[in-house]
Amino acid sequence: MTIKNRRIVLASRPKGPPTADNFRLEETEVPEPKDGEILLRTLYLSLDPYMRGRMNDAPSYAPPVNIDDVMVGGTVARVEGSNNPKFAVGDLVQSMSGWQDYDVSDGTGLARLDKEMPQPSLALGVMGMPGFTAYVGLLDIGEPKPGETVVVSAASGAVGSVVGQIAKLKGCRVVGVAGGADKCRYVIDELGFDACIDRREPDLNENLAAACPDGIDVYFENVGGAVFDAVLPLLNVHARVPVCGRIASYNATSLPDGPDRTPALVGLLLVRRIKMQGFIIFDHYETRYRDFVRDMSGWLADGKIMYREDLVEGLENAPEAFMGLLEGRNFGKLVIRTATD
Amino acid sequence: MTIKNRRIVLASRPKGPPTADNFRLEETEVPEPKDGEILLRTLYLSLDPYMRGRMNDAPSYAPPVNIDDVMVGGTVARVEGSNNPKFAVGDLVQSMSGWQDYDVSDGTGLARLDKEMPQPSLALGVMGMPGFTAYVGLLDIGEPKPGETVVVSAASGAVGSVVGQIAKLKGCRVVGVAGGADKCRYVIDELGFDACIDRREPDLNENLAAACPDGIDVYFENVGGAVFDAVLPLLNVHARVPVCGRIASYNATSLPDGPDRTPALVGLLLVRRIKMQGFIIFDHYETRYRDFVRDMSGWLADGKIMYREDLVEGLENAPEAFMGLLEGRNFGKLVIRTATD
Numbered sequence: 001m002t003i004k005n006r007r008i009v010l011a012s013r014p015k016g017p018p019t020a021d022n023f024r025l026e027e028t029e030v031p032e033p034k035d036g037e038i039l040l041r042t043l044y045l046s047l048d049p050y051m052r053g054r055m056n057d058a059p060s061y062a063p064p065v066n067i068d069d070v071m072v073g074g075t076v077a078r079v080e081g082s083n084n085p086k087f088a089v090g091d092l093v094q095s096m097s098g099w100q101d102y103d104v105s106d107g108t109g110l111a112r113l114d115k116e117m118p119q120p121s122l123a124l125g126v127m128g129m130p131g132f133t134a135y136v137g138l139l140d141i142g143e144p145k146p147g148e149t150v151v152v153s154a155a156s157g158a159v160g161s162v163v164g165q166i167a168k169l170k171g172c173r174v175v176g177v178a179g180g181a182d183k184c185r186y187v188i189d190e191l192g193f194d195a196c197i198d199r200r201e202p203d204l205n206e207n208l209a210a211a212c213p214d215g216i217d218v219y220f221e222n223v224g225g226a227v228f229d230a231v232l233p234l235l236n237v238h239a240r241v242p243v244c245g246r247i248a249s250y251n252a253t254s255l256p257d258g259p260d261r262t263p264a265l266v267g268l269l270l271v272r273r274i275k276m277q278g279f280i281i282f283d284h285y286e287t288r289y290r291d292f293v294r295d296m297s298g299w300l301a302d303g304k305i306m307y308r309e310d311l312v313e314g315l316e317n318a319p320e321a322f323m324g325l326l327e328g329r330n331f332g333k334l335v336i337r338t339a340t341d
Numbered sequence: 342m343t344i345k346n347r348r349i350v351l352a353s354r355p356k357g358p359p360t361a362d363n364f365r366l367e368e369t370e371v372p373e374p375k376d377g378e379i380l381l382r383t384l385y386l387s388l389d390p391y392m393r394g395r396m397n398d399a400p401s402y403a404p405p406v407n408i409d410d411v412m413v414g415g416t417v418a419r420v421e422g423s424n425n426p427k428f429a430v431g432d433l434v435q436s437m438s439g440w441q442d443y444d445v446s447d448g449t450g451l452a453r454l455d456k457e458m459p460q461p462s463l464a465l466g467v468m469g470m471p472g473f474t475a476y477v478g479l480l481d482i483g484e485p486k487p488g489e490t491v492v493v494s495a496a497s498g499a500v501g502s503v504v505g506q507i508a509k510l511k512g513c514r515v516v517g518v519a520g521g522a523d524k525c526r527y528v529i530d531e532l533g534f535d536a537c538i539d540r541r542e543p544d545l546n547e548n549l550a551a552a553c554p555d556g557i558d559v560y561f562e563n564v565g566g567a568v569f570d571a572v573l574p575l576l577n578v579h580a581r582v583p584v585c586g587r588i589a590s591y592n593a594t595s596l597p598d599g600p601d602r603t604p605a606l607v608g609l610l611l612v613r614r615i616k617m618q619g620f621i622i623f624d625h626y627e628t629r630y631r632d633f634v635r636d637m638s639g640w641l642a643d644g645k646i647m648y649r650e651d652l653v654e655g656l657e658n659a660p661e662a663f664m665g666l667l668e669g670r671n672f673g674k675l676v677i678r679t680a681t682d
Contacts, residue, residue: 258599270619278611
């Protein structure tokens with residue numbers, strides 16, 4: 001039996017929330033590595049909210065995925081064949097192979113992982129892009145100081161969980177916002193946040209205000225929508241708002257009804273001297289990745305940062321898992337295991 | 342004939358644009374300086390857009406003016422009587438005496454001016470709060486780099502004119518936005534901006550885009566409204582937006598009609614990694630005022646910074662002049678001369 005490459009391509013662009021129709025599972029030949037190339041077998045595929053943006057045919061910080069092209073995604077892969085002296089069969093690498101079983105690469109942009117790494121999928125989570133996003137966004141843009149109050153939305157997620165734990169290490173009061181009682185319990189009991197507000201409960205505004213008696217000094221924005229609205233009136237003078245994501249808006253097909261609150265938002269930034277700053281992690285590898293790896297390795301070794309993976313078996317289940325991610329159905333860093341060895 | 346103190350108090354709170362009814366000119370006794378106090382005669386009164394906010398009974402960065410209280414305002418005054426050994430009759434000081442002829446002070450918060458200063462009113466403009474606002478907002482928040490494009494609204498005004506000229510000194514391409522052909526000519530011919538867009542002309546969006554072929558790296562926000570809307574699509578990746586004022590909104594009694602464009606604004610900040618930051622100059626005297634005085638004194642001495650005053654004679658004309666300021670009828674830094682010696 002010939003081994004095939006299974007891959008999931010963008011079949012059509014979603015209008016609103018993605019559906020199964022927007023994806024297509026295909027089988028193609030396993031590609032042959034040419035001279036200087038290596039063959040990669042995907043072991044783990046990371047699913048992340050940013051992928052929703054790439055499904056749109058709209059200008060963003062990266063080009064959209066073309067129709068019939070493989071969906072983009074960060075992966076942990078094993079070298080299965082090598083025509084490149086820098087890589088040996090059996091090496092583990094972090095790559096951007098996307099939603100597929102096999103890929104070829106000339107080695108550009110690959111990061112080698114320790115073959116003895118007990119849990120290589122962490123390179124897609126706490127030790128990878130989401131962890132680095134949390135680190136840069138909180139420390140460089142949020143600039144938390146001891147005693148300040150830090151609020152983070154999507155608090156049990158891949159980024160939010162790390163934001164809150166680093167903020168605790170920096171001596172802050174940390175309040176999470178998450179969807180559901182289970183997640184809130186986890187955020188408090190396992191991650192050590194001081195409080196966590198269930199955004200699905202009524203009285204979000206009142207509950208958040210009660211959990212932040214001294215207002216909010218840093219709001220790490222992952223979600224937008226009602227959580228953002230609840231945060232705004234609580235922002236203190238000189239608050240900082242790193243804008244990492246807006247998952248509540250990703251599936252929106254139009255703007256919310258009026259009035260247009262833009263002048264109120266900008267007016268609030270002025271009166272309270274607030275900094276709001278968007279960032280994308282790709283800008284920061286050159287200057288800060290080394291610091292992140294040093295700090296995060298230490299924190300993990302000392303048991304100071306906890307993490308949770310939501311591991312889904314089988315590439316074929318990636319579309320369903322991704323749709324769930326956009327609705328907050330995952331619990332922890334969502335990773336697809338594409339091979340079981 | 343006894344000399345009286347004329348003063349202008351807040352008679353009622355405006356709904357929308359202020360009207361003459363909102364102000365009342367009163368005559369009271371000239372106050373007597375007690376032990377340790379000095380009597381101040383106002384020579385110049387600064388009129389600034391922030392005063393509109395103080396007329397509202399709404400939380401802001403400073404308490405509102407109470408009904409029947411003297412309108413707030415920065416002044417240049419002469420010491421006319423002194424029971425304080427630190428001040429002699431004839432000294433010139435910068436004070437916050439408000440819209441009135443006379444004031445008493447124990448000296449707290451007063452800044453002494455050089456008695457030989459040829460144009461003491463500059464302490465209310467290019468050498469004072471507006472100039473310092475421009476300096477901090479542009480340099481510390483805008484962080485302009487040589488070759489970048491800086492856009493400033495209210496470009497012929499007290500703050501905007503200084504922002505643009507400092508940006509030119511820093512090697513930037515500088516585009517102003519101002520109201521009317523006369524102001525635009527002045528901004529280009531006298532202040533040396535590279536271009537100036539008349540916001541009253543049709544096709545503001547197209548005109549601004551044509552003047553910024555490489556996009557906008559720094560937008561110094563003074564006005565909001567249609568100018569802000571024209572700027573947004575032109576902001577480059579990693580643009581900085583110091584938010585200094587929103588004069589187009591100050592008289593608004595309600596938010597504009599929908600849709601609510603807040604998610605689009607925050608989404609733009611994210612995708613283009615933009616920093617938007619409000620600031621208020623009172624926060625920065627301790628750390629940056631000394632630098633400002635050193636740099637600005639040098640620039641003025643070298644003829645590198647031009648300025649223009651719109652000098653109005655007579656305290657009684659302050660309300661009318663202030664209403665005009667909010668409509669952009671002034672041309673240059675608006676100052677009331679309250680005494681002619």
